[in-house]
Amino acid sequence: MKLGLSLSYQSRWSTPADHLALAQEADRLGYSVVWVAEAYGSDSVSMLAWIAGQTSRIDVGSAVMQIPARTPAATAMTAATIDTFSGGRFRLGLGVSGPQVSEGWHGVRFDKPLGRTREYVDIVRRALRRDVLAYDGEHYTLPLPDGPGKALKLGFRPLRADIPIYLAAVGPKNLELAGEVTDGWLGIFVAPDQIEGQLASIAAGRTRAGLDLKGFDVVASVPTVLGDDVATCADVIRPHAALYVGGMGSRKQNFYNGIAVRMGFAAEAAEVQDLYLTGRQRDAAAAVPQDFIDRTSLIGPKDRIKDHVQRYAESGVTTLSLHLFATDRESSIATLRAVAEAYEAAGVA
Template sequence: MRLGLSMGHWGRDGGTEPLRLALEAERLGYDVVWASEAYGSDAVTVLSWLAGRTTRIGLGSAVMQIPARTPAMTGMTAATLDTLSEGRFHLGLGVSGPQVSAGWHGVEFGRPLARTREYIDVVRAVVRRERVRHEGEHYPLPLPGPDGSPGKPLQLIIHPVRAEIPVYLAAVGPRNIRLAGETADGWLALFHAPSHADDNLAQLREGRGERGLDGFDVVASLPVSVGDDLDACADRVRDYAALYVGGMGSREKNFYNTQASSMGYEKEARTVQDLYLSGDPKGAAAEVPFGFIDETSLLGPVDRIADRLAAFAASGVTTLSVIPYGDTHEAKAAALANVAEALNRATIQGS
């Protein structure tokens, strides 16, 4: 099992903190660093910055938003980032949610699975330098020209260092996870819990078909809070959990609230959402169950984290992406080091 660093959105910690953590992760032997975007900093600019300051660690988008860019633009961007980083780029994609898609990008959210399937087809064709022709409902290429004559199919001008850039899909829910197995090279998972992993792995296997899961990268992003007091460790993560379970999307469509409910926390998830949407995020955070946080995070001293790493590996995780918690850079860097040490101690089948 490999280790990654989930930086989240640049600007959350300000200044050069993401770069300092990325350099520390590279020094510790981490495999990849992931940058995200919502409606603040964009992932591409941050990854370009990191590409120029790092030498070995992989660089991933988790995620680049599908409604924010045409598939051809995403193919161009992926090819450029991969070339500038000498083959270190991992393209993570996601449809975001209805509010961001419609409210920020002005793109309808309907039929996300069909749109995603077409989108990935076009992106792969661009990176392979094919003349792009796509007879799709959502991304027909080329469109007719202004005089009604057929538009000209075009080919990427630059020559990327790789003809196949690994594509990852952020997915929640059975059909979306099945699509990740069908169309992508990896799955980006949030709030992954070993005790509830079997159904998700079954969906991935169904999507993969005869290819199976060999070589498929299951990436779980996990908050890490190190210390001897488990309740205090969990308290550091409460705001993060409440934001997703209570505040992401709308009352009618919140993928993470549904996920928490499916794990057996239906009543608690409803309470967290009610408090968050009523303008009480701190109250919502206090109501997130310890069990939910513990199942979907790495809490406690190094030996306990080592045991949890073994459980995550057994649940199919091939890259564990760390979200380090701490009040200072030194504390976050120590969390990265502690996870690396825990992985050395962990008893992982096949290691």
């Protein structure tokens, strides 16, 4: 198992300089990859290109580039460009986002996400191979049949045609798709004691493609807080967990709420959602079970974190990516170093 760093998008609590400093420190410490997210603020592509130009060894990955935000051809162009300019250090993480962002921000209907994702990945791979793009799918048609367009191919030769592609997935069917058509899974709220079922879904997809799990990258993005008191560390993560479990989606469709339900927190997940959607975010955060946070995070002193790192490695996670919840740059860098030391002590490299 390797270590990674999960950077979020820009917010009022962060600066581009903070994120660059963390990426450079992770590069120095030997972390394998730095991931950058996007929602409806700063985009992942710009940040990744900027970070790639100021690091030397660490891979840079999108977690994610939103499928409704870009055509598959545009995504292939971007992936080929960043990978070539970085010397082969780019990883393309994709995700359909959710209905509120897809329809409210991008104006793209959130329907048949599995079929759209399958076609999207297929077109990206063809474009990276420099195939002439002629595609007749349910969701994508290239070129359009009733206009002057013609089938084209990527206009330069990228460094790699086989840039690794990852899929952010939660439900069983999406996990199967990740196993079938991509090279890795981007997981959130991953619990070592629950991952067996998720890996089984991925393995089913791999089998359908005539493959096994060997070489497939299982990435767990884990909230990380270093400190002496476990409960205090958990409190730092509560607003984040409440946002996802309670507010990231509607009552009818919240994928992250479903994770909590499958972990055995059905009543608690319903309460968090009710509180969050009625404007009581502080109460929603307080209602997130500490056990949910503990099972999906790295919290507490370094020795305790070492034990949890071992659990993730034993569970089948191949990249443990830290989502830092420190209050400032210095504390974040100290956490990066402490977890690297715990990782070495755990002997899971």
